[in-house]
Amino acid sequence: MIEITILSGKGGTGKTGITAAFASLANNTVFADIDVDAPDLHLILEPEIKEENQFLGARIAKIDTQICTNCGFCIKECRFDAIHYRTEGGLEVNPFECEGCRLCERICPFKAISSEHSTNNHWFVSDTRFGTMLHAKMGPGEENSGKLVTTVRKNAKEKAREQNADFLLNDGPPGVGCSAIASLTGVDKVILVTEPSKSGFHDAVRLIELVQKFEIPLYAVINKCDINSEITKQMEYFFITQGIQLLGKIPFNEDMVNAIVNRKSIIEYKPDSEIAEKIKEMWNKVTEPIKELK
Amino acid sequence: MSYKIAICSGKGGTGKTTVAVNLFSTIQTKWTKNVQLVDCDVEEPNDLLFFKDAKIINRSIVNQSVPVIDESQCTFCRKCEEYCEFNAISIIPSVKYASVDPNMCHSCGACLHACKFGAIQEHQHPIGELTNYSRGNQTDILEGSLKIGSPMQTKIIKDLKANASEESDILIYDAPPGTSCPVVETVSAADFVILVTEPTPFGLYDLRLTVNLMKEMQKDFGIVVNKAGLGDREVYAYLKEEEIELLAEIPFNREYAGQYAQGKLLSDIPPLIEQEYMKLAIYLKNRMNHD
CATH class of the missing domain: 3.30.70.20 (Alpha-Beta Plaits)
Structure with missing residues (x-):
């Protein structure tokens, strides 16, 4: 089984639209939406949930005001400024600032502090018209999206092995921080979906640096390539110098948006279009060398 | 105390930076010079790409x-x-x-x-660095940048916010995408939040998530629809149903998208778009006086 994560650095370059297109071309593949902050793949794949699991999020401290003597020791020691005096008296924890480190709980001289896991996060195993899909729903403002990404990936891998799948295809998050790191550690390949804008390029360069740190083979796709053909050329040249294989270029076309509006992948929505052809070519470039090995 | 405006989106690529940069420029040229733009998208900071004349005033390491x-x-x-x-x-x-x-x-x-x-x-x-930039005498743009490989983006945002001047009339925070801790850190001190969305099923789904986060954090917020004209009308039905204020609508304009690509957001702005930013600035001014 080959695990592939689709990433972009900059958001909105078309990761999910292209993942959905690959999904309608892939055979014997498991899919995972690991952009747990803002998941959208389910809007196209329309999963039917078969299994729901709770993910225990970060702990959040809670102060028992009956026991608390307002000594303020915890306020002094908390490095996240998460504990405050209430205007009506007593202390309280701001759940959005608490990192769940349990320091206050351990040092309170009166044992007035306890902590509980947030139970706001869930992950699912579902059926879709293209195969099994794993996805998650995170509570607003949660602390641990990186860990949730890791959990979804781990279970997706298990499913893929169980089904003897050829591929596990992950739709990743934007950025290069903890969620992006959690989405690429140990994967076999990364596909970078980028767009020819200064910000798209700048962000792609940062993502490439991250992927290279982990020594993962990288493919690139330039989406909306005709928005700026000069930057497209610069990107192509840059990919060559970095030894990154360009899978292909996709021109801007409102059909990509219209496909999403119709809850379809571009392959389903306009099967004979130029874009569909290009994406088919790309998917073949990814899968053919692997099939040959078999 | 400065009046703090955060610009958020949930979904990436809806136009947070576009709105932040244009709003900053509109406020600076038409309202007050005493405004700072704070790029809190420390994983992928982009605001500076649109200000070729900005000079580095100060750079410090975040440890x-x-x-x-x-x-x-x-x-x-x-x-x-x-x-x-x-x-x-x-x-x-x-x-x-x-x-x-x-x-x-x-x-x-x-x-x-x-x-x-x-x-x-x-x-x-x-784990990263903070940079202050200026296009005149005083710092007006601040940027945080996460060192590649570090997962500590929230700590950089915290230090970056502390680095902004409380003497400014207005601070504009350009937030990272998503709905988890880096966004919470960016928004936590904001007096008002602008949520930028696009009229597509993806934009709407992620907007709902972000609206829930704002309600949970008890923040006042309003919506800017970017790339209006693309996609569908569902987002407008949602705003009406939820009684959420639509502050401005930026029409999709392919030529202007090309300008954005080149980093030329602030020259040759189509009049219709310029008007929307004026509308947004006036709204904020009224709001600020009211708050």
Whole structure:
């Protein structure tokens, strides 16, 4: 089984639209939406949930005001400024600032502090018209999206092995921080979906640096390539110098948006279009060398 | 105290930076010079790409305190490992091994309290940098940038916010995408939040998530629909149903998208778009006087 994560650095370059297109071309593949902050793949794949699991999020401290003597020791020691005096008296924890480190709980001289896991996060195993899909729903403002990404990936891998799948295809998050790191550690390949804008390029360069740190083979796709053909050329040249294989270029076309509006992948929505052809070519470039090995 | 406006989106690529940069420029040229733009998308900071005339005033390293275990003092009791909620510490008593992974450490200080043998000390570990830029005499653009490979984006945002001037009339925070802790950190001090969305099913779904977050955080917010004309009309039905204020609508314009690509957001702005930013600035001014 080959695990592939689709990433972009900059958001909105078309990761999910292209993942959905690959999904309608892939055979014997498991899919995972690991952009747990803002998941959208389910809007196209329309999963039917078969299994729901709770993910225990970060702990959040809670102060028992009956026991608390307002000594303020915890306020002094908390490095996240998460504990405050209430205007009506007593202390309280701001759940959005608490990192769940349990320091206050351990040092309170009166044992007035306890902590509980947030139970706001869930992950699912579902059926879709293209195969099994794993996805998650995170509570607003949660602390641990990186860990949730890791959990979804781990279970997706298990499913893929169980089904003897050829591929596990992950739709990743934007950025290069903890969620992006959690989405690429140990994967076999990364596909970078980028767009020819200064910000798209700048962000792609940062993502490439991250992927290279982990020594993962990288493919690139330039989406909306005709928005700026000069930057497209610069990107192509840059990919060559970095030894990154360009899978292909996709021109801007409102059909990509219209496909999403119709809850379809571009392959389903306009099967004979130029874009569909290009994406088919790309998917073949990814899968053919692997099939040959078999 | 400055009036703080955060610009958020949930979904990436809806136009946070476009709105932040244009709003900043509109406020600076038409309302007050005393405004700072703070690029809180420290994973992928882009605001500076649109200001070719900006000069660096000051640059500083952001460090994180990471514990280092002195193996000569350590008794390998594993208390620190037990205290660490982030699995950053590994102790193997049989081979007298003790180590901390700085990429997992949250710098909470719990291990220092755990160790009764004085074997743990904190060292400074760089995780990114803060840069102040100016296009005149005073700093008007601030940027945080996460070092590649570090997962500590929230700490950089915290330091970046502390670096902005409370003497400014207005601070504009350009937030990262998503709905988790870096967004919470960016928005936490904001007086008002602008949510930028696009009229597509993806934009709407992620907007709902972000609206829920704003309600949970008890923040006042309004919506800017970017790339209007693309996609469908569902977002407008949602705003009406939820009685959420639509502050401005930026029409999709392919030529202007090309200008954005080249980093030329602030020249040759189509009049219809310029008008929408004026409308947004006036709304904020009224709001600020009212608050």
